[in-house]
Amino acid sequence: TGGLTVRDVVVRYAGSRRGGGTTAVDGVSLAVDAGEVVALLGPSGCGKSSLLRAVAGLEPLAAGSVAFDGEDLAGVPVHRRGFGLLFQEGQLFPHRDVGRNVAYGLEIQGLARDEREGRVSELLDAVGLAGYARRAVTTLSGGQRQRVALARSLAPRPRLLLLDEPLSALDRQLRERLALDVRATLQDTGTTALFVTHDHDEAFTVADRVAVMDGGRLLQVGTRDELTSAP
Numbered sequence: 104t105g106g107l108t109v110r111d112v113v114v115r116y117a118g119s120r121r122g123g124g125t126t127a128v129d130g131v132s133l134a135v136d137a138g139e140v141v142a143l144l145g146p147s148g149c150g151k152s153s154l155l156r157a158v159a160g161l162e163p164l165a166a167g168s169v170a171f172d173g174e175d176l177a178g179v180p181v182h183r184r185g186f187g188l189l190f191q192e193g194q195l196f197p198h199r200d201v202g203r204n205v206a207y208g209l210e211i212q213g214l215a216r217d218e219r220e221g222r223v224s225e226l227l228d229a230v231g232l233a234g235y236a237r238r239a240v241t242t243l244s245g246g247q248r249q250r251v252a253l254a255r256s257l258a259p260r261p262r263l264l265l266l267d268e269p270l271s272a273l274d275r276q277l278r279e280r281l282a283l284d285v286r287a288t289l290q291d292t293g294t295t296a297l298f299v300t301h302d303h304d305e306a307f308t309v310a311d312r313v314a315v316m317d318g319g320r321l322l323q324v325g326t327r328d329e330l331t332s333a334p
């Protein structure tokens with residue numbers, strides 16, 4: 104079976120010489136099936152980001168394993184995992200227009216120009232920014248910028264998209280609307296994704312299943328129905 108398999112993962116940060124290290128992730132196991140979107144939900148500091156970064160290959164595992172499509176990713180560097188990353192501040196390239204921001208990963212892949220342009224306009228369509236390709240990113244609102252960042256992260260067709268609080272810098276109303284659009288975009292593109300958020304409503308809007316974390320541990324995983332009918 105395809106998708107992401109996280110098994111008994113532990114992430115630790117070293118303390119000072121006097122000790123006091125942190126176990127940020129304390130033995131988490133989780134699967135994200137091919138085509139599925141799972142949200143990691145929990146309060147600030149519970150280890151969501153550390154787990155996501157460990158999956159990305161940005162933090163070493165103190166124990167456990169991360170595999171994709173059955174392949175253990177130990178020793179596979181970040182850029183060889185075939186994953187996409189999207190953070191809170193999308194960090195667009197200010198000197199590239201919207202289209203060339205979205206095309207960035209495709210240029211690196213060496214995709215031909217007409218193929219690039221086709222994929223860029225499809226994705227701008229998908230995120231509700233059709234016709235924006237030649238706009239300067241400096242003219243965009245915060246919500247529009249995150250839409251561009253989402254399109255850019257999807258352009259190389261990552262086999263897994265990792266999103267770390269991608270909507271948290273936006274105001275509440277915009278977040279609700281964008282959460283629906285993110286869900287639709289991930290569905291339309293058939294993208295497998297792990298979405299970190301501290302916002303309960305956002306988690307259930309975006310994801311097929313929600314994984315609830317606290318204190319570095321996974322408390323429960325399920326659909327909205329499964330979690331709300333739990334005793």
Ligand code: ADP
Nearest residue numbers: 116125127145146147148149150151152153154
């Ligand atoms: P969340 O994403 O749920 O807010 P984090 O994974 O960012 O949680 O943090 C989990 C714990 O690990 C917190 O206690 C945090 O302070 C600590 N932590 C996170 N990153 C580091 C780091 N680079 N060095 C040391 N401690 C860290």
Ligand code: ADP
Nearest residue numbers: 116125147148149150151152153156191267268
């Ligand atoms: P977030 O709100 O996304 O969890 P934070 O503001 O907690 O981010 O942390 C920002 C950066 O600092 C991250 O790279 C995180 O890994 C790191 N960090 C978080 N907590 C600590 C800590 N206690 N010691 C050192 N670095 C930390």
